[in-house]
Amino acid sequence: MAAYVPVGSEPGSLDLLDGLLHRTPQVLVPVAREPGPLHWAEYTGRGSLRAAPYGLLEPSGPVLDPESVTRCSLVFVPALAVDYRGVRLGRGAGFYDRTLDLVEPGVPIVAIVRDGELVEKLPEEPHDRRSTHALTPDGGLVELTGE
Secondary structure, eight states, X not given: OBOOOOOTTOSOOHHHHHHHHTTSSOOEEEEOOSSSSOEEEEOOOGGGEEEOGGGOEEESSXXXXXXXXXXXXXXXXXXXXXXTTOOEEOOSSOHHHXXXXXXXXXXXXXXXXXXXXXXXXXXXXXXXXXOSEEEETTTEEEEOOOO
């Protein structure tokens, strides 16, 4: 499973990561370096996190290659907003756009957003990879139409 360590005002929590850790043998979280697909590291608990570039937190363990995400059966991604078609608005650096192309077809991609950030329609670029679901505090897991 792949997820992310929320920072600042991003939705999500370390409690979610800890919960995932109890339900799956491995939770990968991003390691952002040069622009391109994200690298990954195994999340083993809060105590393993350290400060990283871009104001992020990442595990202190070994850094895994971007293709590690191909072994994941579920991918959680941060978003500023997501629409009902699955179009996700990120922070604009393109790390996730480059990474999600590596995710195997059929693997759920779940954008974690606040309730007001699940919107009718966002602009879409040709390189965008759509989310299949949105997870919101009040709405729970919402399957997105893809249309």
